[in-house]
Amino acid sequence: MNEPKTLPASMRPKKRYIVFDIISETPVLYKDVNFAAWGSFLSLLGHAGCADAKILVLENLYDQSAQRGVVRCRSSHVEQVRAALALVSIIGESRSIIKVLGVTGTISSASTKYDAGTNPDSS
Amino acid sequence: MDYYDLHVRSAATTGENTSGEMAAMATRLGLKAIAMPGATEKTGDAEIISCHMIETQNIQELAEEARKYRDNCEILMVSGGSYEINRAACENSLIDVLCHPGRGRRDSGLDHVAIKAAADNNVAIEINLREILESYRKNRVRVLEGIKRNVFLCRKFNTSIVITSGAHTKWGMRAGRELAAVGVLAGMELADAIDSVSMVPQKILETNRAKLSGKKWEGMEIE
Numbered sequence: 301m302n303e304p305k306t307l308p309a310s311m312r313p314k315k316r317y318i319v320f321d322i323i324s325e326t327p328v329l330y331k332d333v334n335f336a337a338w339g340s341f342l343s344l345l346g347h348a349g350c351a352d353a354k355i356l357v358l359e360n361l362y363d364q365s366a367q368r369g370v371v372r373c374r375s376s377h378v379e380q381v382r383a384a385l386a387l388v389s390i391i392g393e394s395r396s397i398i399k400v401l402g403v404t405g406t407i408s409s410a411s412t413k414y415d416a417g418t419n420p421d422s423s
Numbered sequence: 424m425d426y427y428d429l430h431v432r433s434a435a436t437t438g439e440n441t442s443g444e445m446a447a448m449a450t451r452l453g454l455k456a457i458a459m460p461g462a463t464e465k466t467g468d469a470e471i472i473s474c475h476m477i478e479t480q481n482i483q484e485l486a487e488e489a490r491k492y493r494d495n496c497e498i499l500m501v502s503g504g505s506y507e508i509n510r511a512a513c514e515n516s517l518i519d520v521l522c523h524p525g526r527g528r529r530d531s532g533l534d535h536v537a538i539k540a541a542a543d544n545n546v547a548i549e550i551n552l553r554e555i556l557e558s559y560r561k562n563r564v565r566v567l568e569g570i571k572r573n574v575f576l577c578r579k580f581n582t583s584i585v586i587t588s589g590a591h592t593k594w595g596m597r598a599g600r601e602l603a604a605v606g607v608l609a610g611m612e613l614a615d616a617i618d619s620v621s622m623v624p625q626k627i628l629e630t631n632r633a634k635l636s637g638k639k640w641e642g643m644e645i646e
Contacts, residue, residue: 382604
């Protein structure tokens with residue numbers, strides 16, 4: 301009884317997984333992507349907006365070799381998160397473009413449709 | 424769906440990269456065509472639309488230049504900023520797109536009179552991503568405020584909106600769907616935002632190409 305019970309599925313907010321590719325001058329690390337993306341989310345949506353959007357840049361699905369990653373957010377905030385990703389211009393020290401490949405409803409479809417996080421080397 | 428970016432700059436004008444590099448990046452981002460003022464180089468990548476950007480602070484010169492270039496290019500754009508130029512561009516039916524009407528201003532650069540005139544003369548108002556991308560903190564708030572105001576007025580008067588990257592380097596370009604997301608952020612409906620990077624530019628282009636090929640009115644051809 302130390303932890304709260306998991307909410308029933310019908311009461312949980314609907315989530316979406318945004319699969320994106322990074323086009324950059326040099327390959328970038330997950331921590332740099334996370335830092336740049338959160339900088340953009342916070343500057344565009346603010347703290348309250350980010351809390352509403354329930355954003356998470358998934359570390360285990362970041363594919364270092366393919367420069368591909370996944371952002372999770374609420375289904376109602378997909379366009380806002382997309383716009384925030386469009387406003388990322390520098391990751392680490394290299395100029396970059398984040399191109400969204402697609403939006404899925406589950407992690408497994410993100411993996412099967414877009415090969416997100418299927419690389420065994422990804423950390 | 425075909426996406427268009429009607430305002431990017433190559434090294435031929437004030438940009439950093441060559442038109443070939445810009446076209447290659449456009450292909451990578453899934454854009455069908457891009458408009459680059461001054462670009463003449465043809466590549467095998469994304470289509471380059473022939474366009475002209477009128478950059479003047481004089482209303483008389485704007486009208487003269489519009490008449491001069493109308494029959495030589497597919498897209499005729501005006502670099503806005505001052506209210507007089509913005510208003511004159513909106514009232515000129517030869518112009519296709521008014522670019523960055525709020526550049527260098529504290530307000531949006533347009534009022535209800537100008538936007539109504541733009542609707543009557545089929546002049547599209549541009550939302551420029553570069554203005555948002557290259558501004559920070561309080562300035563970005565001001566820029567977004569102006570864009571939101573223009574979007575509100577455009578929706579009220581049914582004026583066309585085009586969303587462009589306004590990129591000066593290939594790293595400033597974005598995919599069509601991302602540009603549409605910025606439109607949603609500025610207060611547009613999602614369907615309208617997608618149209619403003621696909622259907623609206625396509626319609627402008629098709630109309631002008633038909634006119635340039637001698638077909639001045641629908642159903643009639645001039646030999």
